[in-house]
Amino acid sequence: MRRDLGARHWVRGLELGAGPQSSMAPLMLALADQVECSVYDPATLPAVRERNTQLLTTDDAQRLQYTSRDLRALEGRWDLIVMKSVLGGVHREHQSTLSDVHATLKHLIEDHLQPGGALITLDNGCTGLSSLFAPFGARRNGWRFFEERDFPEAQARYSFGVLSNFSAATRLGWVGHRLDDALYAFDLMFSPLFRRHAVHLHVYRREP
Numbered sequence: 001m002r003r004d005l006g007a008r009h010w011v012r013g014l015e016l017g018a019g020p021q022s023s024m025a026p027l028m029l030a031l032a033d034q035v036e037c038s039v040y041d042p043a044t045l046p047a048v049r050e051r052n053t054q055l056l057t058t059d060d061a062q063r064l065q066y067t068s069r070d071l072r073a074l075e076g077r078w079d080l081i082v083m084k085s086v087l088g089g090v091h092r093e094h095q096s097t098l099s100d101v102h103a104t105l106k107h108l109i110e111d112h113l114q115p116g117g118a119l120i121t122l123d124n125g126c127t128g129l130s131s132l133f134a135p136f137g138a139r140r141n142g143w144r145f146f147e148e149r150d151f152p153e154a155q156a157r158y159s160f161g162v163l164s165n166f167s168a169a170t171r172l173g174w175v176g177h178r179l180d181d182a183l184y185a186f187d188l189m190f191s192p193l194f195r196r197h198a199v200h201l202h203v204y205r206r207e208p
Helices: 043-057 098-111 131-134 167-191
Strands: 010-016 033-041 066-069 078-084 113-124 158-159 199-205
Touching: 010 113, 033 043, 033 078, 043 066, 078 098, 098 113, 098 199
Parallel strands: 010 033, 010 078, 033 066, 078 113
Antiparallel strands: 113 199, 158 199
16 A cells, blocks of 8 residues: 555544554555544544554654544645545445435545545445344444445555455454454455455545
8 A cells, every 4th residue: 555655654644443452554655744633522532542552653643633423524724634434424324325425535635635645544345245244233233334345546555355355353352353363364265255344444535
């Protein structure tokens, strides 16, 4: 993916939708000088900060800023925006359409990226095996799972996995962590054999 972003190193990055179990901000520090790690629920900020601090050196930890932001009421512009598992929650099934998803992506690119900036999205995919996870509560809250054709044209796109489209660790604790590891190993071996994947990554750019 680095080649899709070019050699440019950005000044300001924003992670939208970080959570106690998942934050992309530490990885974004390789691409931007300063990164704003934002959550939707302010109550989760201490847990997110603690998790990231454990992963980073003192110097790198000081390059992160923590805020609470709502994608639907966003203000400001950044060189790099990253969202993991955000679109499916904002645009849940039976409450929105794919046209709404496309409109949100267009809005982020045109109104919140600096010229030449990049938007990276990672989203849950709908596979032929997704129904197996229903007993664990997957999709019970109307979360939207995507197929590749659901997304607008992107500068780059990658898909991976068959089983790794929900987190067992958030539901089953340490047992879930072991299950996630096993599912990941399965996906490494068998992902190339499937056409529908559990994770979709897209890179969108704003013209300079």
